[in-house]
Amino acid sequence: MTATAHVEACLAQIAARDGEVAAFLHVDAAGARQRAAWLDARADGSAPLHGLTIAVKDNIAVAGQPLTAGSRMLAGYVPARDATVVTRLLAAGAVLIGKTNLDEFGMGSSTELSGFAPTRNPLDLARVPGGSSGGSAAAIAADMAWAALGTDTGGSIRQPAAFCGLAGLKPTYGRVSRSGVVAYASSLDQVGPLAKTVRDVARVYAVLAGHDALDATSAVQPVQPVQWRDDLAGLRVGVAREHLDDAVGLDSQIQARIHAALDALRARGAVLVPISLPHTRHGIAAYYLVATAEASANLSRYDGLRYGARAPNPATLDALYTHSRAASLGREVQRRILLGTFALSAGFQDAFYQKACRVRRKIAEDFQTAWRSCDVLLGPTSPVPPWLLGQMTADPLAMYLMDAFTVGPSLAGLPALSVPVGVDAQQLPIGAQLVGQPFQEAMILAVGDVLQRAFAPEAT
Amino acid sequence: MSAFEAIIGLEVHAQLLTRTKIFCGCAVAVGGPPNARTCPVCLGLPGALPVLNAEVVRLAVRAGLGTQCAIQRMSVFARKNYFYPDLPKGYQITQAELPICLDGQLTLDDGKVARIQRIHLEEDAGKSSHGDAGTRVDLNRAGTPLIEIVGHPDLRTADEAVAYLRELRGILMTLGVCDGNMEEGSLRCDANVSVRPVGQTALGTRVEIKNMNSFRSVREAIVYEVDRQVGVIADGERVRQETRLWSMDLARTESMRSKEEAADYRYFPDPDLPPLQLDDAWLDAQSVDLPELPAARKIRYQQEFSLETRTSNWLAEEPPRADAFDRAIADSPALAAAFAAFLMTQVQAQLQRHERPWPELAAAMADLLRICGKWRAGQLSNQMLAELLQLAFADTARGLADALAHAEAQAGAVVRDDGVLEPVVDAVLAKFPSEVAKYRAGQKQLSGFFVGQVMRQLAGKADAKAISALLTRKLDA
Incomplete structure (x- = not known):
């Protein structure tokens, strides 16, 4: 298929379905067509992503296209430079089809908290696609793009991948450049790919990964190629009881599915190792303190002076800041800024932010201990299947708890992959989370590929 | 309180x-x-x-x-x-x-x-x-x-x-x-x-x-x-x-x-x-190539050139000035103390009067040293020196180095020839007979008065040492 034909197919899907799904905040039809035509005419087809359409989460800068991060605060902002990941995609021959919806600044697990409109799950329009990379996941699930970039701070790639029946990888912290990515929580944010298959995820990942001099936290380790395999002889798969049989609030169908996934791995030669991640229950609290503390500083630049609508006739400079921010930032964003500001404030920093950092180290140590007895970990990505729109919005804390299994690897900086492992009785997709050792993306991709094919033999 | x-x-x-x-x-x-x-x-x-x-x-x-x-x-x-x-x-x-x-x-x-x-x-x-x-x-x-x-x-x-x-x-x-x-x-x-x-x-x-x-x-x-x-x-x-x-x-x-x-x-x-x-x-x-710091420099100035503490401190506290000084006196260390004092007093006074940019002054360091040397050797009188500096620093049409050379040429040579000095000395002594008498009676400090009078007649452009020698010869004869 030519790049042009592929792009036209995606644009046709967008035209047909995005009115109800609302995956995109901006579709660059003209740009995508132009690039596809250029690739068909000039390129030899050898580039790793030649002619493939990729949707980009709208907190990642594409030069000349709007960059909103899902916030009215950034409405009208157009960056002049590409994010490093975008530069890499273009160099690899990809076609960027548009910018996808997200929870404002990545703060949410359902994409209902976009400052513009909620995205719906293409598999069941009454349900959320997950978040915050819900637009990216929905775009792929509705065949509007071959793959997409998401960002993951506490589960924002993995959980929407699980909710939309896709594969989604959060790489090791530092593996993929954050340059040009609107920061939510800088010590946690990572860019990663979503696609229908683990193999496609790996294909995009290979393009994204690598050192970038524009990001001081970018890792210099060489990127390992994936060795695809069919049997898992000798692989030690850790099963944390806190993520499965002792997990609080875990949906029973999901629990059963994960056991089926474990059985599938064992059938292919893997050894299951029961382990414990004893600090799991503190993960949510630590995550929401560290992430909101960093966010409170990262979002200070959105002060009404240069972005967003400036409050008219403020009496003082403080009033200008307060009114502009209150008008242009959504409630959840304001909640997290206030929470983070409080966690860092004098007299409380030790009890909240500092303590959360100590817990974070404990959580990382849990994983380090686990690596003594296993090579990868497997558990559910989300404790529940995709919920109905509006079901959670009244209770932010309940929504925070949905991140129970994804925040741990984020806090520890570990690579984690969500792999589709079938559906429940309502035909809602279920994702399994594979967690790897630092910079062992190749390992979890290879295992994830075996796992996906165990449930969907056609997914190669 | x-x-x-x-x-x-x-x-x-x-x-x-x-x-x-x-x-x-x-x-x-x-x-x-x-x-x-x-x-x-x-x-x-x-x-x-x-x-x-x-x-x-x-x-x-x-x-x-x-x-x-x-x-x-x-x-x-x-x-x-x-x-x-x-x-x-x-x-x-x-x-x-x-x-x-x-x-x-x-x-x-x-x-x-x-x-x-x-x-x-x-x-x-x-x-x-x-x-x-x-x-x-x-x-x-x-x-x-x-x-x-x-x-x-x-x-x-x-x-x-x-x-x-x-x-x-x-x-x-x-x-x-x-x-x-x-x-x-x-x-x-x-x-x-x-x-x-x-x-x-x-x-x-x-x-x-x-x-x-x-x-x-x-x-x-x-x-x-x-x-x-x-x-x-x-x-x-x-x-x-x-x-x-x-x-x-x-x-x-x-x-x-x-x-x-x-x-x-x-x-x-x-x-x-x-x-x-x-x-x-x-x-x-990083610790290998550290240059001499001001404190060490002050001590070196005192030990090597016998500078007064006040002078060495003043010179060293402005490192670019001290660097330019060090470069200028590298070939004539004997002049260092005099040159430092010259910079701190006469040159500094001119700088305060006429703002000249620092790089210009650094570039003119060698000229200043030459002028200081001439002054110390008696080739310029105090007054000639003062006038020269005043002329040069006020001359903003030229760069300072050029202005100094120009003013130096204008100043000409000091008068130290007995053939020129003697008639003037004679005329001064003839004009102040009572002072001559007092001098001869033992008030030797009047020597300065006579030198001043002679200098005045010669518009300050004479060598005070030569006048003094001539006076001694005539009065003590």
């Missing part, structure tokens, strides 16, 4: 002499159109990330080595959070708990040791200009690399504070860390001042003074503030903990904000920047 003593500690911000900013590739410079030297990083655009400039680290380490600090193998950048229009990210990147240098000291000219608590790295903010039409923000300065040198409260007088600042400035300039320009703000000084009754060990309430942009303002602000605080206590009131601004025009400090209004900066480690680690081999290499 002399029963009080002042406790003073300085916080000095020095702008580092790097080509580019601390976290991006934008040029560090002065002037130019607003916001011309900016990029996504120093504008704080969404997604832009800071990457540390290695030269900044090298210069901060040099500053630490020059002030006998312990250089820290690991230091951490932190975010200092506050809102202001010229702070584009809403936080300043600085170092808080773990700075790059700790525990240094300076030795002042009188031998007193003043301790340095820490030196940390940070970025400068932009500049706000408040006008009738509103506030304008220029971010050219945003991201300029700074070090802050925090001194212990070891200073007791305004003079000590000035001596500390001079010593520190001299070291930073010698090491190529900072250009030391206080007027342009590349060296900025805040002072923490408190007073307490002599004999009391507990410290009094501390007031921070800002906005002092010269040595003179540092001295005057501290003197004023110490008096003010003693006055407050004498009135039976308590000193308020606050920040005060020095106003040179009003010659007083004025309250800017009190402790209650002070912001909570919510410092925390900047997750965009990994901890700064220095390796031992690199660090060892």
